[in-house]
Amino acid sequence: MRLRRCAMVLLEPRETAAFRFEALLDGGDGRVRELGWVALAPHLEQPVPISAQAQAWLGTLSPSTWTTLAPDAPERAMARELLAAGLLVEEDATGEAAARDARLRGVHWHPLAAVMHAFSRWDGVDAVRNMQDSETETAGQMRQTLGEPPREAPQLAMAGPRLALPEVDGNAFDALLARRVTCRNFDTDRPVPLATFAQLLQRTFGSRSRFKVGEDLVFLKKNVPSGGGLHPIEAYLVVQNVEGIAPGLYHYRGDSHELERMQTEAAVDRDFVMQMVGQQHWFADAHVLVVLAPRFERTFWKYRQHAKSYRVVAMEAGHLSQTLYLAATDAGLGAFITGAINEKHIERALQLDTIAEGVLAVCGFGWRAGQMTTTELDPAGVIWQPAAV
Ligand SMILES: Cc1cc2nc3c(=O)[nH]c(=O)nc-3n(C[C@H](O)[C@H](O)[C@H](O)COP(=O)(O)O)c2cc1C
Incomplete structure (x- = not known):
């Protein structure tokens, strides 16, 4: 033997x-x-x-x-x-x-990253139930159950005198940033126009140009930064309510700005979507959900057994998400990201090679509903006018 x-x-x-x-x-x-x-x-x-x-x-x-x-x-x-x-x-x-x-x-995973990734994936988790069971569903409950939190801004022992910085007049970009509020209320009666959908995908996940080195090394230039310029993160879409596109599971090709319909056995219904987002019903109504699914092997091809490479890929998911938020906000839509996801359920549906590929987060976008049923964080009332008293 x-x-x-x-x-x-x-x-x-x-x-x-x-x-x-x-x-x-x-x-x-x-x-x-x-x-x-x-x-x-x-x-x-x-x-x-x-x-x-x-x-x-x-x-x-x-x-x-x-x-x-x-x-x-x-x-x-x-x-x-x-x-x-x-x-x-x-x-x-x-x-x-x-x-x-x-x-x-x-x-070429770094061993600590490989273990962390493999054993932090969920299957069949109900994140809403978990919050209820742990009595951490509302801010008040959290304070009660978890005790005193670390402060919202640190009091540094080493801090010297403070230097006030000038207030600079806001412009259209500031107004856009101010309207970025995680959306948890979607209007299911109104489809997203095809042109808006296409624009959001292009701005966030699309390639602006390509750069070829030799026969088979191709770099894509995109609107988001990427470690080594390798852009490992793929966008898989659950399209639920977009004009002219049949509901279902798709892959967005950033290189050619095309949708590929996934040939899946899985029924992409309400239950499927709820499982994706850990039973967070407030996200399940989104017109489009986007699975951020890295091909780790693309980044690890260069950064072999590298202590930073998994962290780099995870950060890139944040760049994509923020760009999607801003592109959606600019188009008058709402967007979200969630990390409370059942990765294994998604991996099965997409038939991912779970050693080389994975799922880091689910984002989404769509029209905001007229009424806030699930709480959104908008203390300044930029999106939701404060209720009249
Ligand atoms: C990586 C990441 C994961 C998040 N996961 C969830 C989530 O699972 N469920 C949820 O309702 N919101 C989630 N959020 C949204 C945050 O709750 C939200 O950003 C925060 O409350 C601040 O609100 P704002 O985005 O409107 O400023 C997530 C945000 C980030 C950046």
């Missing part, structure tokens, strides 16, 4: 709370705390419980060169367990874990 350790694995000592009937009979609340180690290997979907003995042995096996295990080696039973779990790979193995391990080796 020839084997090697999987490419990446981090070990975490974890305390879990479990319910035990016996603990209830003993007079407690039934909850017992269990301690153990889990192996976090990004090519596997789940943490793998691992014994101290298996950990120690795993640490002696190279992830790059093959180790031959003699037929009578005492570690054989442990090897079989770790192979079944996917933490070890056998030479010439054809299973899914082995294939994903091989893929991971080719994508």
Whole structure:
């Protein structure tokens, strides 16, 4: 038997709370705390419980060169367990874990980023219910439940005298910025015109020009900055209410300003969208939802095993989102971004190669409703006139 350790694995000592009937009979609340180690290997979907003995042995096996295990080696039973779990790979193995391990080796993730990304994805999470259960749904509840927050602006111990800066007259750009308010109320009766939809996509995700180096290295110039100019983030759209475009799942091609209809089995209905946005019904009515889905391998092709590359891609999602907000606001529409998303649900629908691609956020835009049902943060009353008293 020839084997090697999987490419990446981090070990975490974890305390879990479990319910035990016996603990209830003993007079407690039934909850017992269990301690153990889990192996976090990004090519596997789940943490793998691992014994101290298996950990120690795993640490002696190279992830790059093959180790031959003699037929009578005492570690054989442990090897079989770790192979079944996917933490070890056998030479010439054809299973899914082995294939994903091989893929991971080719994508050049930094190991900490790979683990962080793999194990922070949600599936089937109801973010609204979680806020209700944790009593953090309203600002008042948050204060009550979470206690005193860090201040809204820091009081720096090192700060010297303050220097007042001049107030500069605002212009049209300031007015645009002031109208940018995260939209949580959409008017489902009114479709977004095709020209507006096209303009928003072009401004945010479109390419202004291209620059070719040699045969196959092409840089696109866009309205947003991108680490290394590589523009790894793709825009997948759930179109719900746009003039002349059938509702469904699309991919926007930034290089050619075209929509590609995704050939998916998934029914792109209300339930699908609600799952995308973690049951945040206030976003599910948006005329268009945009999945920000990086092709990590594009950025990692240059920044290999780089400690900053995942952070760079995440920041780019913010640039795209802000540009979309401003483009939508300029067009008289509202926009949003949410990080409370069920990435795995979206990955399945888009059939993403989850080692090389992923989902970082969902944005969206559309006409604002005439009435605010879900709260928006507009203390100055720029969008929503303060109610008359
Ligand atoms: C990365 C990111 C994630 C966010 N996720 C959510 C979210 O899950 N749900 C939500 O209702 N708003 C979300 N927001 C919007 C914020 O709540 C909003 O920006 C904040 O309340 C300030 O309001 P404003 O955008 O109108 O200035 C998110 C904003 C950012 C930048």
